[in-house]
Amino acid sequence: MRRAPEGRDKALNYRAPSLRRKPGRGRVVVDVSEELIRGLKKKAVTLRKHIIRMTHNVQSGHPGGSMSACDIVTALYFQVLRVDPKKPQWPDRDRFVLSKGHACPVWYAALAERGFFPVDELMTFRKINSRLQGHPELGTTPGVENAAGAEGQGLSFSVGLSLAARMDHKAWRVYCILGDGEQDVGQTWEAAMAASKYGLDNLTAFIDRNGIQQEGRTEDIMPLEPLAEKWEAFNWHVLTIDGHDFRQILAAIDEAHRTKGRPTAVIARTVKGKGVSFMENKIKYHGAATSDDELKLALAELDAQEAAV
Amino acid sequence: MTSGPWKMESQRSYFGKALIELGRRNPDVVVVGADTTESIKTIDFGKAFPDRLFQLGIAEPNMISVAAGLAAAGKIAFAATYSVFGSGHTYNVIRQNVAYTNLNVKIFCSHAGLTVGPDGATHQINEDIALMRGIPRMTVLVPADGPETAKCVDAAAAMKGPLYCRFSRTNVPTVTSTEDDFAIGRARVLRDGSDVTLIGCGLMVARCLEAADRLDRDGVEARVVNLSTVKPLDVATIDRAARETGGIVTAEEHTIVHGIGSAIATVIAANHPVPMGFVGVQDVFGESGEAEELLRKYGLTAEKIVDAARDVMKRRGPTR
Numbered sequence: 001m002r003r004a005p006e007g008r009d010k011a012l013n014y015r016a017p018s019l020r021r022k023p024g025r026g027r028v029v030v031d032v033s034e035e036l037i038r039g040l041k042k043k044a045v046t047l048r049k050h051i052i053r054m055t056h057n058v059q060s061g062h063p064g065g066s067m068s069a070c071d072i073v074t075a076l077y078f079q080v081l082r083v084d085p086k087k088p089q090w091p092d093r094d095r096f097v098l099s100k101g102h103a104c105p106v107w108y109a110a111l112a113e114r115g116f117f118p119v120d121e122l123m124t125f126r127k128i129n130s131r132l133q134g135h136p137e138l139g140t141t142p143g144v145e146n147a148a149g150a151e152g153q154g155l156s157f158s159v160g161l162s163l164a165a166r167m168d169h170k171a172w173r174v175y176c177i178l179g180d181g182e183q184d185v186g187q188t189w190e191a192a193m194a195a196s197k198y199g200l201d202n203l204t205a206f207i208d209r210n211g212i213q214q215e216g217r218t219e220d221i222m223p224l225e226p227l228a229e230k231w232e233a234f235n236w237h238v239l240t241i242d243g244h245d246f247r248q249i250l251a252a253i254d255e256a257h258r259t260k261g262r263p264t265a266v267i268a269r270t271v272k273g274k275g276v277s278f279m280e281n282k283i284k285y286h287g288a289a290t291s292d293d294e295l296k297l298a299l300a301e302l303d304a305q306e307a308a309v
Numbered sequence: 310m311t312s313g314p315w316k317m318e319s320q321r322s323y324f325g326k327a328l329i330e331l332g333r334r335n336p337d338v339v340v341v342g343a344d345t346t347e348s349i350k351t352i353d354f355g356k357a358f359p360d361r362l363f364q365l366g367i368a369e370p371n372m373i374s375v376a377a378g379l380a381a382a383g384k385i386a387f388a389a390t391y392s393v394f395g396s397g398h399t400y401n402v403i404r405q406n407v408a409y410t411n412l413n414v415k416i417f418c419s420h421a422g423l424t425v426g427p428d429g430a431t432h433q434i435n436e437d438i439a440l441m442r443g444i445p446r447m448t449v450l451v452p453a454d455g456p457e458t459a460k461c462v463d464a465a466a467a468m469k470g471p472l473y474c475r476f477s478r479t480n481v482p483t484v485t486s487t488e489d490d491f492a493i494g495r496a497r498v499l500r501d502g503s504d505v506t507l508i509g510c511g512l513m514v515a516r517c518l519e520a521a522d523r524l525d526r527d528g529v530e531a532r533v534v535n536l537s538t539v540k541p542l543d544v545a546t547i548d549r550a551a552r553e554t555g556g557i558v559t560a561e562e563h564t565i566v567h568g569i570g571s572a573i574a575t576v577i578a579a580n581h582p583v584p585m586g587f588v589g590v591q592d593v594f595g596e597s598g599e600a601e602e603l604l605r606k607y608g609l610t611a612e613k614i615v616d617a618a619r620d621v622m623k624r625r626g627p628t629r
Contacts, residue, residue, distance in 0.1 A: 137409065138381070138410040138412075147405050147409045153406050156370070156377075157375070157377055157406060160375040160379040161379075161382050164378065165382065167360060187370040187374070
């Protein structure tokens with residue numbers, strides 16, 4: 001069995017030709033066209049509007065963490081993932097695992113926009129007889145790859161997928177988004193150890209570091225910092241990025257693809273409720289929908305952003 | 310079938326061997342372990358197929374979820390460890406990642422019940438059947454002996470979906486033979502009788518047969534049923550037993566709270582009410598001791614089954 005290499009230097013020394021590093025900052029910017037970035041930005045606004053409408057419609061759900069993860073999900077579904085909406089079970093597809101299951105509005109929105117099911121169906125979210133459950137259910141929703149809701153299981157599930165891909169010499173990759181609240185869960189770290197034991201370089205984990213969990217700031221509930229150092233200590237290749245900057249997201253994914261012998265953790269600094277001014281960084285919107293008045297304000301802000309792209 | 314003398318054999322050995330044979334036939338079979346692979350005999354699978362056994366350390370929740378991920382990618386994933394860790398410690402992971410997802414994860418756990426012995430109550434889970442049978446979509450097996458444990462391995466791989474199978478650390482009497490039919494969902498009548506029915510699972514099946522012998526000496530003909538599938542329950546066989554024998558005693562190395570007795574009582578009460586007796590652990594924790602000593606102290610004996618049968622027959626009254 002392939003093991004993670006001794007030390008981390010080898011992986012850190014590589015430099016992808018498509019990347020420019022800003023001197024002294026350690027940040028990466030990938031050379032991608034303005035047009036591509038504009039397209040992703042527009043799509044992300046569309047997904048955020050869906051999130052707001054879906055959660056408003058049923059007056060429940062988790063908009064805040066859906067919006068913080070929105071740009072990462074957009075980059076994955078509209079630029080990176082090799083998936084086929086006509087064949088959701090295509091065996092060679094890339095796997096996307098949403099460990100922070102409460103953020104499923106963003107997943108459903110992306111899947112609908114990607115063509116896995118009709119966009120109209122989004123309004124059935126959390127309603128009786130819907131395929132769009134309050135937390136993801138495997139086998140019901142086309143394109144959904146895991147069940148989540150109880151936190152901290154998704155990375156382990158991703159490890160299993162990654163091991164299977166490696167066993168079968170398949171090129172498909174596994175991308176998992178974890179919440180930062182999930183860093184409280186012991187199983188997350190069990191999975192982190194297992195992934196580095198098996199040197200799973202086909203696995204990329206995003207940590208949606210929005211700093212807020214259900215009852216407050218992560219650093220008040222259960223301090224996580226220094227978080228990057230924790231993942232490094234678990235022998236992962238670790239990148240810290242702005243999780244709302246598409247160039248950085250794509251560069252991180254690019255670097256993860258090029259990193260051999262160990263998994264990559266991308267700590268994505270994000271804003272809970274990102275995209276709607278009055279929702280940003282508000283603990284309340286972890287698990288509360290907008291009121292009728294707030295809905296209008298939120299959609300107006302998002303429309304303005306769309307026009308400005 | 311009469312009682313003994315039986316060969317005492319290790320279910321773990323049968324399990325380990327069956328797994329290797331299955332692995333040879335089916336390359337999709339993989340195994341995950343949690344620092345108990347030597348004890349539970351999956352280490353030999355790893356020797357035969359080094360890249361198909363994943364040693365995941367003392368991290369059972371992760372082990373179960375990894376198995377689920379492997380299954381989601383098309384593997385048949387066997388997760389094997391001690392019952393207390395493989396069912397109790399991992400309950401919600403099994404619920405969400407294995408059963409709700411309806412994936413091909415087969416959880417095989419040894420060290421069930423009191424007969425773990427000297428390790429004591431922390432290791433003697435008498436509640437795992439209750440936990441697992443309560444989860445929708447779960448199949449729950451309790452093989453009576455070594456040969457049946459081997460059959461459970463093959464049957465588990467052949468069926469689609471999640472499964473939990475529990476067996477013993479201690480050597481148990483071999484009451485079935487490799488030639489016997491086995492099917493998930495079917496209880497087997499090992500001995501016919503019309504006066505009362507004794508339904509047992511696991512190592513208590515042998516004790517039911519022993520009890521039937523003793524009852525026979527007093528002219529009582531007891532039917533003995535091996536309930537190797539706890540879920541889905543063989544309702545037809547249970548109904549028939551109730552109708553034809555008019556009384557039922559259940560025997561399990563498990564708490565009487567939500568064990569096989571409870572499962573059977575639900576069927577009996579709904580379909581054909583008859584008096585029942587319940588031999589099992591009486592809602593208490595175990596303790597250190599040798600397997601046989603523990604079985605005796607906690608009332609899991611042929612004598613107790615005989616007493617329960619007599620009591621059932623007394624309560625049934627002369628009207629039958």
